Amino acid sequence: MMIYDSKSGTFTLHTRRTTYQMQADGHGVLLHLYYGPRVGDGDLSYLLQYTDRGFSPNPSGSGADRIYSLDTLPQEYSTCGVGDYRLASAEVEQPDGSLLLDLRYASHEIRPGKYALEGLPAFFGREGWETLSILLRDPCSGIEAELLYGVCEEDDLITRAVRLTNRGDRPAALCRAMSLCLDFNRADLDLVTFDGGHVKERNLNRAALRPGVQSVGSLRGTSSHQHNPFVILCEQDAGEDHGLCYGAALLYSGNFLAAAERSQFDDTRLVMGIHPHHFRWTLAPGECFTAPEAALVCSPDGLTPMTHRFHRAIRQRLIRDPYQGKRRPVLINNWEATEFRFDADKLVSIAREGAELGMELFVMDDGWFGTRDDDCGGLGDWDVNEKKLPGGLEALVPRIQALGMGFGLWIEPEMVSERSELYRAHPDWALGAPGRPQAQGRSQLVLDFSRQEVRDHVYAAICRVLDSADVSYIKWDMNRSLSDVWSAALPAGRQGEVYHRYMLGVYDLLERLHRDYPGLLTEGCSGGGGRFDAGMLYYTPQIWCSDNTDAIDRLRIQCGTAFCYPVSAIGAHVSAVPNGQTRRAAPMETRGVVAMCGTFGYEMDLGRCTAEEKETVRAQVRTFKDRAALISQGDYYRLTDPFRDLTYTAWQHVSRDRREALVSLVTGSARAALPFIVLRLKGLDPALRYRIDGGERIYDGAALLHAGLSFPLIAGDYQARQLYLRAVEA
Numbered sequence: 001m002m003i004y005d006s007k008s009g010t011f012t013l014h015t016r017r018t019t020y021q022m023q024a025d026g027h028g029v030l031l032h033l034y035y036g037p038r039v040g041d042g043d044l045s046y047l048l049q050y051t052d053r054g055f056s057p058n059p060s061g062s063g064a065d066r067i068y069s070l071d072t073l074p075q076e077y078s079t080c081g082v083g084d085y086r087l088a089s090a091e092v093e094q095p096d097g098s099l100l101l102d103l104r105y106a107s108h109e110i111r112p113g114k115y116a117l118e119g120l121p122a123f124f125g126r127e128g129w130e131t132l133s134i135l136l137r138d139p140c141s142g143i144e145a146e147l148l149y150g151v152c153e154e155d156d157l158i159t160r161a162v163r164l165t166n167r168g169d170r171p172a173a174l175c176r177a178m179s180l181c182l183d184f185n186r187a188d189l190d191l192v193t194f195d196g197g198h199v200k201e202r203n204l205n206r207a208a209l210r211p212g213v214q215s216v217g218s219l220r221g222t223s224s225h226q227h228n229p230f231v232i233l234c235e236q237d238a239g240e241d242h243g244l245c246y247g248a249a250l251l252y253s254g255n256f257l258a259a260a261e262r263s264q265f266d267d268t269r270l271v272m273g274i275h276p277h278h279f280r281w282t283l284a285p286g287e288c289f290t291a292p293e294a295a296l297v298c299s300p301d302g303l304t305p306m307t308h309r310f311h312r313a314i315r316q317r318l319i320r321d322p323y324q325g326k327r328r329p330v331l332i333n334n335w336e337a338t339e340f341r342f343d344a345d346k347l348v349s350i351a352r353e354g355a356e357l358g359m360e361l362f363v364m365d366d367g368w369f370g371t372r373d374d375d376c377g378g379l380g381d382w383d384v385n386e387k388k389l390p391g392g393l394e395a396l397v398p399r400i401q402a403l404g405m406g407f408g409l410w411i412e413p414e415m416v417s418e419r420s421e422l423y424r425a426h427p428d429w430a431l432g433a434p435g436r437p438q439a440q441g442r443s444q445l446v447l448d449f450s451r452q453e454v455r456d457h458v459y460a461a462i463c464r465v466l467d468s469a470d471v472s473y474i475k476w477d478m479n480r481s482l483s484d485v486w487s488a489a490l491p492a493g494r495q496g497e498v499y500h501r502y503m504l505g506v507y508d509l510l511e512r513l514h515r516d517y518p519g520l521l522t523e524g525c526s527g528g529g530g531r532f533d534a535g536m537l538y539y540t541p542q543i544w545c546s547d548n549t550d551a552i553d554r555l556r557i558q559c560g561t562a563f564c565y566p567v568s569a570i571g572a573h574v575s576a577v578p579n580g581q582t583r584r585a586a587p588m589e590t591r592g593v594v595a596m597c598g599t600f601g602y603e604m605d606l607g608r609c610t611a612e613e614k615e616t617v618r619a620q621v622r623t624f625k626d627r628a629a630l631i632s633q634g635d636y637y638r639l640t641d642p643f644r645d646l647t648y649t650a651w652q653h654v655s656r657d658r659r660e661a662l663v664s665l666v667t668g669s670a671r672a673a674l675p676f677i678v679l680r681l682k683g684l685d686p687a688l689r690y691r692i693d694g695g696e697r698i699y700d701g702a703a704l705l706h707a708g709l710s711f712p713l714i715a716g717d718y719q720a721r722q723l724y725l726r727a728v729e730a
């Protein structure tokens, strides 16, 4: 619900459990008043403190009123150069060369439904949404900022985006255009970020805010393995079930910045948006720049409800049909089994084993095209290598389908190898400045996706492949960080646009695929989880979470990922042991239990499994299919904190009606005299009674929640247990 009070100039946005309030004051400055647990509609401007503070200037129009300063008041979209020294939201280089911007309220509009952003990912839906648009204007230049707010009452979700327009008569340049600015009148908060690297993505890090700016971000051209565009600010004692938490996710897959500043007066500002480094966007008169969407969830009662709200909103309002709420096929991928060394018979034999064990989709990974026999060449030449696959996909796909399986394909559209026909024909299509040899990553160069003709060429090549056979899935990979970011299509003064134009180009192709191949399931990937963000999930309903398939390492990687992103989107497979990344040999049962907290599939040569292992696999596939709705549509609970202690890790999925639950437990490396394991379950209905794994004994819901469930001593390394609870009919 949105309420505008014209007398006080306050805008109040209510969701079911939270309230957000701002106010255009007498000077037209849009002040942020409150975001937190739901309160009434009353004007909260009594919270503001007007004090003469040394070295905090008084803006023009305030009549040199010493107690009025942009440097001390909470801002809704902070400006630059006119007296607020905290983190700026927008910076504009004006035609006269000044870096000054002073935004004041001009008008607003409230309308039903959710705004959309052209060319960018965004939450969607008519039902259950309202949009507020507030127009701010710089009185001295022609720059306007339209602040967009989407409010989804049911999911306690507030989205924000910004359109910056040049209404002047000379070009200006945007040097910074944040999507989100959120001020808090407190600094006793922890900042939680999700960090790591390739094969160790999204480890949780939590620390109290220190004076000054703390930030994470990416300058790699992707959202990156190293940091994630999702952060949390929370009370210092906040835990899973208590404490005030704010989650902020940026729907963007390129360079980003998330920065929190604890200021001199112990207030806090959080900004999030495209990283301003390497960003400079020329706005000709009349032109508009759209900053990507950011999504906010405030949870008054801990981290778990915050996670649930993001999961539900992403599943129902970001992931699009036909995969919204739809069970994804259990797949078998040949990558870890064969890498580049395969032929049609080998692929069919892997698929056959998979089909016999109940799998539904065979995915042919890297190495099927051009001269791609290793990772040094072939990218860009999307023609089937007939030496490996005589007769092309036309011959292979029917053989796979005859096994009762769907067929999926790996592609890496954004790249080109120097050793390729495409590079020989169009060397200037790769990013790179004239006269400067480019840096290579995995022996490949990056195509200039800011250019329409490059995208059109790649798209036509991909369509030829997709049209040659019945392909129901693609894995869209991206295997290096960007460097040498320079585009032949733009003049020297506009090279600061290339990173973002590249990202818009990637979104453009993904959107074309979504439009032209409506049933196609696309899995995102970037050397595993290098581009796992909410922006990508709009186009790819699932994303390969990490190139690290070790079940024990995955406990942390998947837990960190699932703080914001739903389990149904987290690509997770069982792979062979000893694991390629860690050389660890976790039991098959454990690998299955961990992969079930994701999309679930296999990535190994099943032909090498013993008969006993195959029976385990068969049972796992059956279990996953039986429990898929519970796992992917239910609520996910963390029962332990794997970032603190890996002695044992447990989590739980609970159906929305609370009648079903799946408890998963994985132990760490064996130790003598392990502590007793008692799990206090979560999310169950205290008034219901439950049966575990169809057993005789009946458990009281309240007792499982408060007294818990004990597990007999578990010996050995990396063991797993999975329990299925079902409510007993009254």
Ligand code: GLA
Pocket: 335, 365, 366, 375, 410, 477, 479, 525, 526, 527, 528, 544, 546, 547
């Ligand atoms: C990346 C992906 C892997 C695999 C290889 C193929 O590393 O993350 O899953 O597809 O590329 O080259």
